[in-house]
Amino acid sequence: MRASDKAYEALRTDIVEWRLRPGIILGEVEQAERLGVSRTPLREALARLTADGLAVAQRGRGVVVSDVSLEHVDDLFALRRALEVESARIAAGKADPQEFDSLRERFLQAGRSTGYKSREAYYQLAGELDESIDAAVDNRYIEQSLRSLRVHLARVRRLAQDDPGRLAASALEHAAIAGAIAAQNPEVAAAATQLHLHHSLEHIKNHAGPREDTE
Amino acid sequence: MRASDKAYEALRTDIVEWRLRPGIILGEVEQAERLGVSRTPLREALARLTADGLAVAQRGRGVVVSDVSLEHVDDLFALRRALEVESARIAAGKADPQEFDSLRERFLQAGRSTGYKSREAYYQLAGELDESIDAAVDNRYIEQSLRSLRVHLARVRRLAQDDPGRLAASALEHAAIAGAIAAQNPEVAAAATQLHLHHSLEHIKNHAGPREDTE
DNA sequence: AAGGACGTTTTTGTATACACTGGAGTCATG
DNA sequence: CATGACTCCAGTGTATACAAAAACGTCCTT
Numbered sequence: 182m183r184a185s186d187k188a189y190e191a192l193r194t195d196i197v198e199w200r201l202r203p204g205i206i207l208g209e210v211e212q213a214e215r216l217g218v219s220r221t222p223l224r225e226a227l228a229r230l231t232a233d234g235l236a237v238a239q240r241g242r243g244v245v246v247s248d249v250s251l252e253h254v255d256d257l258f259a260l261r262r263a264l265e266v267e268s269a270r271i272a273a274g275k276a277d278p279q280e281f282d283s284l285r286e287r288f289l290q291a292g293r294s295t296g297y298k299s300r301e302a303y304y305q306l307a308g309e310l311d312e313s314i315d316a317a318v319d320n321r322y323i324e325q326s327l328r329s330l331r332v333h334l335a336r337v338r339r340l341a342q343d344d345p346g347r348l349a350a351s352a353l354e355h356a357a358i359a360g361a362i363a364a365q366n367p368e369v370a371a372a373a374t375q376l377h378l379h380h381s382l383e384h385i386k387n388h389a390g391p392r393e394d395t396e
Numbered sequence: 397m398r399a400s401d402k403a404y405e406a407l408r409t410d411i412v413e414w415r416l417r418p419g420i421i422l423g424e425v426e427q428a429e430r431l432g433v434s435r436t437p438l439r440e441a442l443a444r445l446t447a448d449g450l451a452v453a454q455r456g457r458g459v460v461v462s463d464v465s466l467e468h469v470d471d472l473f474a475l476r477r478a479l480e481v482e483s484a485r486i487a488a489g490k491a492d493p494q495e496f497d498s499l500r501e502r503f504l505q506a507g508r509s510t511g512y513k514s515r516e517a518y519y520q521l522a523g524e525l526d527e528s529i530d531a532a533v534d535n536r537y538i539e540q541s542l543r544s545l546r547v548h549l550a551r552v553r554r555l556a557q558d559d560p561g562r563l564a565a566s567a568l569e570h571a572a573i574a575g576a577i578a579a580q581n582p583e584v585a586a587a588a589t590q591l592h593l594h595h596s597l598e599h600i601k602n603h604a605g606p607r608e609d610t611e
Numbered sequence: 612a613a614g615g616a617c618g619t620t621t622t623t624g625t626a627t628a629c630a631c632t633g634g635a636g637t638c639a640t641g
Numbered sequence: 642c643a644t645g646a647c648t649c650c651a652g653t654g655t656a657t658a659c660a661a662a663a664a665c666g667t668c669c670t671t
Contacts, residue, residue, distance in 0.1 A: 184625070209653070219626045221436065224654090228440050232447035234540055241633045243653065256535040259486065263538065267478035320471040322548065323478070325449055326541045333537065399655065424623070434656045439624090456663045458623070 185222035188212075189229050196235050196246055197336045203248035207236060233332060251389055254337055258382045261334065264327055265378065266371045268318050273362045273370035276317035281363035284310055285356045292352035303348055310355060314362070341385040354380060400437035403427075404444050411450050411461055412551045418463035422451060448547060466604055469552055473597045476549065479542055480593065481586045483533050488577045488585040491532035496578035499525055500571045507567035518563055525570060529577070556600040569595060 192212070195201040207230075213223040227244050230236040236244045288310075291303050311331075315324050343351075354377035361370035407427070410416040422445075428438040442459050445451040451459045503525075506518050526546075530539050558566075569592035576585035 208651095210651095220653095221625055221627090224440065225443055228443050229447060232444060234537075241653070253536075256537050259482065259533075259535055260537040260541060263478045263482035264541075267474065271474060318474075320474055321468075322449075322471050322475040322545070326475060326479075326544070329541070330537070423621095425621095435623095436655055436657090456623080 183222065184218040185225040188216050188218050188223050188226035191216055192226055192230055193233070193235060193332070196230070197332065197339075199336070199339055201246050203246050203250075205246045206242065207244050207246065209243065233329060235332065235336075249333070249336055251340065251386065254340070254382065254385055257330070257333055257337060258378060260326075260330055262375065262378050264323060264330060266374050268314055268323060268327070269358060269362065269370040269374040270367040271320070272314045272317040273365055273367040275319070276313075276362050276365070278363045278365060280313060281359045284313060285359035285363055288352045288356035288359060292349050292356065300343075300348065303352065307351075307355060310359060317362070337385070341389045343384070343388070347384050347388075350380065351377070398437065399433040400440040403431050403433050403438050403441035406431055407441055407445055408448070408450060408547070411445070412547065412554075414551070414554055416461050418461050418465075420461045421457060422459050422461065424458065448544060450547065450551075464548070464551055466555065466601065469555070469597065469600055472545070472548055472552060473593060475541075475545055477590065477593050479538060479545060481589050483529055483538060483542070484573060484577065484585040484589040485582040486535070487529045487532035488580055488582040490534070491528075491577050491580070493578045493580060495528060496574045499528060500574035500578060503567050503571035503574060507564050507571065515558075515563065518567065522566075522570060525574060532577070552600070556604045558599070558603070562599050562603075565595065566592070 192201070192207070201207070207227060209220050209223055209227070212227075213220045216223065227236065227238075231238050231244060235247055237247050238244045284306075287306055291299065291306055311327075315327065318324070354373065357373040358370060358377060361373050407416070407422070416422070422442060424435050424438055424442070427442075428435045431438065442451065446453055446459060450462055452462050453459045499521075502521055506514065506521055526542075530542065533539070569588065572588040573585060573592060576588050
């Protein structure tokens with residue numbers, strides 16, 4: 182793996198997982214030494230982070246980790262609504278019914294087996310639905326915007342703790358989306374997606390606490 | 397201005413204006429010498445182009461200008477529909493009526509004064525509407541996605557020659573969008589945007605010819 | 612003659628040295 | 642005591658040298 186890729190992955194993970202907090206100055210020499218690479222590949226990594234919006238370049242002062250807070254969650258979800266509602270609509274017109282019916286079944290099952298350590302498995306299942314929708318939409322431009330969006334979303338998600346109850350409800354909402362796509366009903370798929378996003382946003386805003394300072 | 401910025405701007409302009417055609421290999425030493433910068437800032441420029449989607453990194457062969465053709469126009473407009481329809485909806489709920497009423501008047505006037513050299517002026521006016529909508533939406537995430545989208549759009553636009561008739565019709569559609577936002581009617585604004593995008597896409601697909609090879 | 616392997620050459624990837632800009636601290640002066 | 646300018650320094654921005662990897666051509670073998 183190239184050193185620049187390694188530096189990029191490391192920095193992006195550190196930012197998404199809040200080890201590098203918003204406002205932190207990413208000094209070139211400092212980070213290069215920390216990650217064991219030279220300044221050249223590190224600069225490339227910083228450029229990619231800036232392009233992602235995870236960092237912003239300050240003239241002369243280097244780049245700092247971009248700030249993100251609850252005020253931005255509304256904005257983030259506005260973009261998510263635009264992209265995912267349209268994606269669901271398009272997917273409903275082109276997707277393979279069997280694939281999404283299978284996903285629907287798995288979401289229903291995930292909704293029943295609440296609690297335990299099913300959280301990781303649920304996130305993976307949700308990721309699979311995203312991938313299936315992406316594949317059905319088959320649009321490189323939408324996919325690129327969605328990929329950028331999901332990075333920011335992962336960072337924001339850490340602001341809210343999700344409880345088992347929310348996970349079960351979310352599973353049912355996801356099952357509705359998958360079901361509507363399997364039924365090839367664009368408007369229902371769009372509505373189900375919008376509903377899911379609304380509930381998801383409400384949950385984040387109601388269950389958000391200031392992040393604990395211990396890692 | 398930094399050398400890396402200079403290289404980025406130059407390369408991006410060359411790609412958007414089809415001086416660097418899809419498939420062209422952007423060799424580092426070659427482009428560095430052509431633009432009068434060293435390889436280091438040029439590599440940063442190439443990284444940004446890749447992040448924009450204007451170029452793709454090919455293993456071992458360096459980066460090549462990404463291809464774009466009529467098959468991609470549908471995809472591009474799908475993303476445009478998702479972003480701009482939602483933007484119009486949001487803007488209609490928050491915008492200053494006077495500002496958009498003024499824009500509406502100017503579009504109506506531009507629609508009457510057809511022909512001549514009004515093409516440049518019209519493009520600038522359309523750009524002003526975009527900026528006003530961006531400012532009203534006030535959403536950094538949507539804005540970033542839109543900015544990326546518009547770069548690709550500018551490249552595709554060169555595929556179709558727009559005639560005065562289309563410009564006049566487009567002006568009326570833009571006036572309708574501005575008017576709906578000024579009236580603070582989200583659904584009408586969304587519908588007007590969707591209609592405009594539909595007509596715009598139809599025009600491109602009907603009036604597209606293979607690009608002439610002379611520059 | 613065709614296919615594979617090896618060597619050459621070109622190009623990318625990385626490191627480091629140097630220049631230049633922006634900032635902070637301090638000293639002098641009003 | 643406050644404010645301004647000057648100096649020093651930290652850190653970015655750029656260039657170049659070096660190393661590694663990959664693609665292409667050639668030669669040998671079957």
